[in-house]
Amino acid sequence: MGKSCEIKLLGTAPSHFVNRVQFVLNLKSIEYEFIDENLNCKSELLLTSNPVHKKVPVLIHANKPPILESLIIIEYLDEVYHDIHPILPSDPLERAHNRFWANYIDTKYFPLFEELRRTPGIEGKKEVKKQLDEASELLEEVFVKSSNGKAYFGGDDVGYIDVVLGCFLAWIKFVEKLNKFKIFDEVRTPKLLEWTNRIWSHEALKDAICGSEALTNHYAMLQIKKP
Amino acid sequence: MVKEKVVLVNFWSSPFGSRVKIALEEKGIPYEYKEEDLFNKSSFLSTINPVHNKVPVLVHNQKPVCESLNILEYIDETWTDLSPRFLPSDPHQRALARFWADFIDKELYESSKKIYRGIGEEQVIGKNEVLRILKLVEGEIGDKPFFGGDNLGLVDITLIPFYSRFYTWETFGKFSIEEECPNLVAWAKRCLQKESVAKSLPDPIKIYEFILDLNKYFAK
Numbered sequence: 001m002g003k004s005c006e007i008k009l010l011g012t013a014p015s016h017f018v019n020r021v022q023f024v025l026n027l028k029s030i031e032y033e034f035i036d037e038n039l040n041c042k043s044e045l046l047l048t049s050n051p052v053h054k055k056v057p058v059l060i061h062a063n064k065p066p067i068l069e070s071l072i073i074i075e076y077l078d079e080v081y082h083d084i085h086p087i088l089p090s091d092p093l094e095r096a097h098n099r100f101w102a103n104y105i106d107t108k109y110f111p112l113f114e115e116l117r118r119t120p121g122i123e124g125k126k127e128v129k130k131q132l133d134e135a136s137e138l139l140e141e142v143f144v145k146s147s148n149g150k151a152y153f154g155g156d157d158v159g160y161i162d163v164v165l166g167c168f169l170a171w172i173k174f175v176e177k178l179n180k181f182k183i184f185d186e187v188r189t190p191k192l193l194e195w196t197n198r199i200w201s202h203e204a205l206k207d208a209i210c211g212s213e214a215l216t217n218h219y220a221m222l223q224i225k226k227p
Numbered sequence: 228m229v230k231e232k233v234v235l236v237n238f239w240s241s242p243f244g245s246r247v248k249i250a251l252e253e254k255g256i257p258y259e260y261k262e263e264d265l266f267n268k269s270s271f272l273s274t275i276n277p278v279h280n281k282v283p284v285l286v287h288n289q290k291p292v293c294e295s296l297n298i299l300e301y302i303d304e305t306w307t308d309l310s311p312r313f314l315p316s317d318p319h320q321r322a323l324a325r326f327w328a329d330f331i332d333k334e335l336y337e338s339s340k341k342i343y344r345g346i347g348e349e350q351v352i353g354k355n356e357v358l359r360i361l362k363l364v365e366g367e368i369g370d371k372p373f374f375g376g377d378n379l380g381l382v383d384i385t386l387i388p389f390y391s392r393f394y395t396w397e398t399f400g401k402f403s404i405e406e407e408c409p410n411l412v413a414w415a416k417r418c419l420q421k422e423s424v425a426k427s428l429p430d431p432i433k434i435y436e437f438i439l440d441l442n443k444y445f446a447k
Contacts, residue, residue, distance in 0.1 A: 064319050065319065065323065067319070067322045067323075067326075069326055069329060072325045075321075075325070076318050076319070076321070076322040080318050092304040092305045093287075096300070096301040099297050100293055100297055103294060138278070
């Protein structure tokens with residue numbers, strides 16, 4: 001059975017922050033109970049577990065104090081279940097690089113997609129797309145350097161950056177379809193494009209991300225609540 | 228024996244840079260300090276931090292590490308034989324420490340800017356946000372001398388540089404942090420008794436004057 005089956009994950013299917021925790025749990029073959037939160041009517045459990053931010057994901061392990069923030073949860077799981085599919089490398093400098101790029105993706109790359117959504121008009125969206133293209137090309141360089149000719153950012157196996165960026169792919173595909181353009185393509189980001197196909201078909205990821213209907217509904221809700 | 232070369236690239240008023248200074252001093256790691264003029268950034272900075280072009284940057288044997296919390300963890304993971312360890316050994320306690328450090332890092336600086344750069348309503352909002360953050364964090368000290376227990380830990384090092392800015396916030400916002408958060412100020416005074424902190428924190432009056440100058444600069 002392993003260390004424990006007493007893991008509960010509070011989350012919501014369309015959240016890629018939640019999905020990344022699910023991806024890691026799957027990679028490490030950890031059983032867990034998924035508690036689906038309605039973010040329009042947050043449960044008592046969520047509000048008491050995360051009184052500071054009132055956000056998902058929240059990981060509750062064996063009735064100990066809840067663990068909050070997706071990247072912190074991932075490092076926690078990597079430390080407790082360190083012998084099964086390590087997510088972060090062991091070298092301190094490589095760990096620092098992985099953390100740096102995860103932070104870049106979360107604080108610079110993803111917000112561009114939100115800006116895209118909230119920018120009205122084609123001209124406005126074109127400007128944001130330019131910034132997105134530059135950022136995607138930067139991530140292409142990161143992939144080439146990190147992967148060192150191998151399949152993933154993490155090398156032979158899925159690693160930290162693969163998890164962080166990989167779980168956003170459902171949204172990327174959604175945005176591409178909605179706006180009729182490509183985020184990754186053969187000319188500007190050929191290696192990343194290959195990587196997206198590879199990781200999209202990874203067994204542990206398939207289970208972790210939600211279908212396009214749920215994304216469409218979530219997007220519609222965002223358009224109303226945060227225009 | 229491998230000769231280590233550690234360089235800290237920083238700007239004197241940066242609370243983020245002060246964190247790294249404290250960390251290096253606490254562990255007794257010899258380092259070279261390089262002051263960067265943020266109003267006239269060097270090409271050196273853009274080579275060691277091409278993505279953000281910001282300080283602090285730690286350059287260890289010619290390899291740069293960026294982002295202050297990242298640097299703190301790097302220091303803790305590299306010099307494992309030097310105490311104190313900034314993070315506890317228990318994964319749960321580590322996750323809790325990281326949460327509070329991350330919370331302070333994401334919110335305090337941005338909210339505090341509203342106090343000294345905003346006017347009217349925005350200043351009040353900034354003051355309330357800052358007090359909310361400080362009170363939440365204050366609740367985590369408990370009976371211990373420091374967030375890290377008997378020694379400075381990740382949360383202590385992340386937060387204490389902002390103590391240099393308390394005078395600025397209080398003067399602009401017309402409030403007293405000691406009145407609102409007495410345990411937090413008591414904690415800060417305990418931190419200042421540590422040589423690593425006393426050496427690394429800029430003078431609060433200098434910070435206040437610097438912020439006044441910056442406000443004039445941005446008003447042009």
